[in-house]
Amino acid sequence: MAALLLRGEVLSFSGDTPPDGESHPGVNHLPDAVVRIDDGTISAVVDAHEYQRDGGDLGNCETTQGLIIPGLIDTHIHYPQMDIIGSYGSQLMEWLDSYAFPAELAYASQELAQLKAEAFLDRLFSHGTTTSLTFTSVHAHSTDALFSAASKRNVRLIAGKVLMNREAPAGLCDGPGDGIAESAALIERWHGQGRLSYAVTPRFAITCTDEQLTRAGELLARDESIYLHTHLSEHPNEIAYTLSLFPDATDYVDVYDRFGMVGARSVFAHGIHLSDREHARLSDAGSSIAFCPTSNLFLGSGLLDLARLRDAGVNMGVATDVGGGTSFSMLRTLGEGYKVAQLTGQNWHPLAALHTATTGNARILHLADKIGQVAKGFEADLTILSPVADTVLGARIRDSKSLTERLLAFYMLEEQAIERTIVNGETVFKRSAA
Ligand code: GUN
Ligand code: ZN
Numbered sequence: 001m002a003a004l005l006l007r008g009e010v011l012s013f014s015g016d017t018p019p020d021g022e023s024h025p026g027v028n029h030l031p032d033a034v035v036r037i038d039d040g041t042i043s044a045v046v047d048a049h050e051y052q053r054d055g056g057d058l059g060n061c062e063t064t065q066g067l068i069i070p071g072l073i074d075t076h077i078h079y080p081q082m083d084i085i086g087s088y089g090s091q092l093m094e095w096l097d098s099y100a101f102p103a104e105l106a107y108a109s110q111e112l113a114q115l116k117a118e119a120f121l122d123r124l125f126s127h128g129t130t131t132s133l134t135f136t137s138v139h140a141h142s143t144d145a146l147f148s149a150a151s152k153r154n155v156r157l158i159a160g161k162v163l164m165n166r167e168a169p170a171g172l173c174d175g176p177g178d179g180i181a182e183s184a185a186l187i188e189r190w191h192g193q194g195r196l197s198y199a200v201t202p203r204f205a206i207t208c209t210d211e212q213l214t215r216a217g218e219l220l221a222r223d224e225s226i227y228l229h230t231h232l233s234e235h236p237n238e239i240a241y242t243l244s245l246f247p248d249a250t251d252y253v254d255v256y257d258r259f260g261m262v263g264a265r266s267v268f269a270h271g272i273h274l275s276d277r278e279h280a281r282l283s284d285a286g287s288s289i290a291f292c293p294t295s296n297l298f299l300g301s302g303l304l305d306l307a308r309l310r311d312a313g314v315n316m317g318v319a320t321d322v323g324g325g326t327s328f329s330m331l332r333t334l335g336e337g338y339k340v341a342q343l344t345g346q347n348w349h350p351l352a353a354l355h356t357a358t359t360g361n362a363r364i365l366h367l368a369d370k371i372g373q374v375a376k377g378f379e380a381d382l383t384i385l386s387p388v389a390d391t392v393l394g395a396r397i398r399d400s401k402s403l404t405e406r407l408l409a410f411y412m413l414e415e416q417a418i419e420r421t422i423v424n425g426e427t428v429f430k431r432s433a434a
Helices: 048-053 079-084 092-108 110-126 140-152 178-190 210-221 236-245 252-257 276-285 293-298 306-311 330-343 350-364 392-399 403-417
Strands: 004-013 027-038 041-047 062-070 072-078 129-135 156-160 196-202 227-232 266-270 288-291 315-318 382-385 418-423 426-430
Touching: 004 350, 027 048, 041 048, 062 072, 062 350, 062 418, 072 079, 072 266, 072 288, 072 315, 072 330, 072 350, 079 092, 079 110, 079 129, 079 140, 092 110, 092 236, 110 129, 110 140, 110 418, 110 426, 129 227, 129 418, 140 156, 140 178, 140 196, 156 227, 178 196, 178 210, 196 210, 227 252, 236 252, 252 276, 288 350, 293 330, 306 315, 315 330, 315 350, 330 350, 330 403, 350 403, 392 403, 403 418
Parallel strands: 004 062, 072 129, 129 156, 156 196, 196 227, 227 266, 266 288, 288 315
Antiparallel strands: 004 027, 027 041, 062 382, 382 418, 418 426
């Protein structure tokens, strides 16, 4: 396959610490660079003048006026919930009953699950997202459908069949033993195949019996490369109900801990209302919280205290949580995260936010050596941002000299900012000409 040569401004991040300014050593900013891609891998990222000086022909490059960044990573999203974004009138527990469960019941149809799996990937790409950690539905065929679609398009994706066997409509409940056996079979079929990995996915403790959680924990313990993906401490009503169902547990984190689910590959969505003890335990275990600002605002769940999490040494990623979340756009998610920080008297630097959505999210998925950077040796998942002509924000981006200001304006421009998305070296989305 011929090499792809892209010329443009490049922004990427290295290191674990989210940057607090443009001069931070982890900010890798090249105003004019050539990115070379061979067989799905980034083989070089060099300054354009150096490239020319070393005999390279800039005329062979595809040149963009946009900003080349690592493909965005979403660390918590529900593929069967894409059609219920923005559902009116309720908070978490009622929202699940009124909207999420009915939507997921429809995935009993294998045909629908397959159609939606393709549509889901298209939506990720048109919003600049190249990897996601994804809830499917309780139906094993929905997980097969998503892995199969991702495999065809060479997408790096982590997903898992939802485990749930109580407190939900009968059509969404695993029968005795079935969910675990199906999860084990899905692991056999998909985990480690190409760019795919499996996450054991109990919906949350409320919808899983002790027995199901015990067996899920055992399944997880069989292979340390498998992930654990669930919800934690999202809404006060959910927390109270959880503790009433598990009266012996010290707190919500302890509920999962008792089943061997608090480890370095555990990603817990939300984690808004945790105690100091819970923070300390998550930090010790190396577990991660996925910050879901659009969902937390939309469902009225609460404002995550970013500084408290950081000071407690808990890893934090960022995620859309579609369909409780209101957009597939990680850019919009970062913009809403900025506002959550504002409301808690903090500042989430736009560079820190993009670090979190790229190499930071890769790190919590233990993939930081493979994705999340525009750098030599990384898998060629890239997103190009550029302003849309004739928008107020577009003009602001073009006029601004500051990278920080431009990034924040890109967040406000949301999915309109996505010029092109590249997965494994192939263009999977290109904005059509206006
Ligand atoms: N907790 C349990 N299930 C869900 C879900 O589907 N969405 C959100 N936001 N929280 C949950
Ligand atoms: Zn969720």
